[in-house]
Amino acid sequence: MIVPDATPRPIDHVLAGAPDAPALIERAGVLDYAMLEDAVARCAGWLAAQGFAPGDRVASWLPKTRMACILPLAVPRAGLVHVPINPALRRAQVEHILTDSGARLLVTQTARAMGLDGIATPIVAEDALDGPALGRSDADPGALAAILYTSGSTGRPKGVMLSHANLWLGAVSVAQYLKLTPADRVLGVLPLSFDYGQNQLLSSWMAGASVAPLDYLTARDVVKAVTRVAATTLAGVPPLWVQLLEAEWPVETAAMLRRLTNSGGALTPRLVRDLRARFPAADLYAMYGLTEAFRSTYLDPALIDAHPDAIGRAIPFAEVMAVRGDGTRAGAGEPGELVHAGPLVAQGYWQDAERTAQRFRPAPEFAASGGTAVWSGDTVVEGEDGLFRFVGRDDEMIKSAGNRISPQEIEEAVLAGGEAREAVAMGIADARLGQAIHVVLAGDPAREEPLRARLKRDLPSFMQPRSYDWRDALPRNANGKLDRAGLRQEMQA
Structure with missing residues (x-):
């Protein structure tokens, strides 16, 4: 496995694979690392020529096209801030995100643009972003690189501000604990606007592996894609695992998968049993995360059969603790609020000082990490074995x-x-x-x-x-x- 220097760098430096190694696998063909670097450079060059001010926001509303995979690197390379919008969202939500972020440009497809008539933000088709190649960025790793909007199920979406360092260290962390290698092929089925989905690109490229983005309609589409690209790694959320377990899996296809990763909801013991039975050759990683700090914990696959209810221990670069209401550390087996400190903590909510102050507060006095921590609102228990277990959101x-x-x-x-x-x-x-x-x-x-x-x-x-x-x-x-x-x-x- 490639283990890069953990010192944060501009996120567009993440392409670590050999120049002729596959980086992006599409139905139309494969881009190797040299070709992907060139595509990022030309897209960034076009953006840099548009006269935007440093830090201006560029939004995208795309399915998993080539451009959707290039923009998370190209926009920051041009000194701008990427705002990916989930392609499943509708006009009202898209308009809110464009207005709230103050996006100077929206990159989308012609068919999608037709449904946005009257929106003030200038719109450009994804195939237009081709200009003179722009070299790699020398941006401050602490500078804002992306704003990821939550799904907005409890109201209007709010934007989480992520720096180059947040994205870089998240990619390093995941590449390391998942033990990704250049031989891995990651099937990307999750939305690229979702921190978990976007990190599949970044962590794979950090490890020199390849990614095959997939928009799917049915579980059968996923099964076919595993076969087509010889996928070794698949990430999902619990509802997706339920669908995939109901699908028919040829034995040889199931055996291709060497790594399953779960976040976005807790695995049940029954799901763990069923996944282990269906994919016996795959390591199963249970994880816990929140967009405000990217990811907090993972469970070593060797422990999941004995501890199917656990979300594990802190990932690299994270300090995770269970905290009582009075701010002191909860004892072993005692419920407490999960608090996440360290360099993965985001920069707050975009233009929302009130909600930022509620969620992003000083780390507990006993924490090894100083500065700001994310107070998650989730209740967890840390056992005598050092493993955290999710109890529920307080609300x-x-x-x-x-x-x-x-x-x-x-x-x-x-x-x-x-x-x-x-x-x-x-x-x-x-x-x-x-x-x-x-x-x-x-x-x-x-x-x-x-x-x-x-x-x-x-x-x-x-x-x-x-x-x-x-x-x-x-x-x-x-x-x-x-x-x-x-x-x-x-x-x-």
């Missing part, structure tokens, strides 16, 4: 009859017997209990009776769901995660 915890109940624990119990494919647990107002447990499930409602019978056996009385809402499928947000916030709002309406 999602169910408070019933004086008990604080983790939605994740309810969901794991619901899914353990196979009666439902997916589940989201939440609290709904109840005059006697404060909150009663309500579960929204994907599956056959005829399975409710055996599910209730099993849970009466497996869960204490105060953790028994009061009601169930069976659906053919559960809603997802633009990043492919289960839309928990949307479901809660729906239940409260």
Whole structure:
């Protein structure tokens, strides 16, 4: 594996592979590292010639095209700030992000541009960005390089500000702990506007590996792509794993995958068992992350069978701790707020000092890392073994009859017997209990009776769901995660 110098550098220096090694695998062909470097340089040269001021924002609204993969490097090389917009978003959300970021330009496709008639931001087609080659950047690693907007499931999206150093160290960290090598081929199915999806590009290129971006409609498309590109690595979120496990996998195709990585939601013990059975040759990495600090923890694959409920230990360059309400370190086995300190912490929310002050606060006094930390709002427990386990978001915890109940624990119990494919647990107002447990499930409602019978056996009385809402499928947000916030709002309406 290539292990680069961990000293932060401008993010456009990330292309570390041999010049003739494959870097970007597309249906139309393969770009080697020399060709990709040239494409980045020419795109950056075009942008630099447009007369923008340093730090101006350039947005993109693209599926996983070649240009969508080039822009995260080319825009910062030109001294500008990249604002990738999820291609699944609609006009109103796109317009909000363009306005909020003050984007000077939007790069998109002609067909997409037709739906943006009347938007003030100038629009350019992706194939127009071709100019004289611009050499590698000498930007301050602390300078702003990108603004990633959250999916906005609880209101309008907010932009997280990421520096060159944030992106660089995130790429170094992931390349190292995933043990990526130049021989790896990473199938990129996640949105490039999602920090997890964009990092697949950066960490792969940092290791000299190749990336095959994929826009897919069905799980079968993913299976076919694994075969077509001989993928060794696949990243996903729990709803995607559910779909992929329902698909047919030829034994030889499943055996190609050497590495599965999960973030964007906790794996259930059942999902761990099923993934390990379907992909026995693959290391399974459970991870926890938040856009405000990129990623916080990962679980060594050697531990996942014995500890399927754990999110692991801090990744390289991160200091992660469980903190009591009074700011002191929580004891082993004691719930506390997950706080992340160190150089992966983002620079705050774009033009939102109030929300920045709420989430980005001084690190606890006992922390080894000084400066600003991200106070996640997530409740975790650190065990005697040093492994963290996710409990739930504080604002999602169910408070019933004086008990604080983790939605994740309810969901794991619901899914353990196979009666439902997916589940989201939440609290709904109840005059006697404060909150009663309500579960929204994907599956056959005829399975409710055996599910209730099993849970009466497996869960204490105060953790028994009061009601169930069976659906053919559960809603997802633009990043492919289960839309928990949307479901809660729906239940409260």
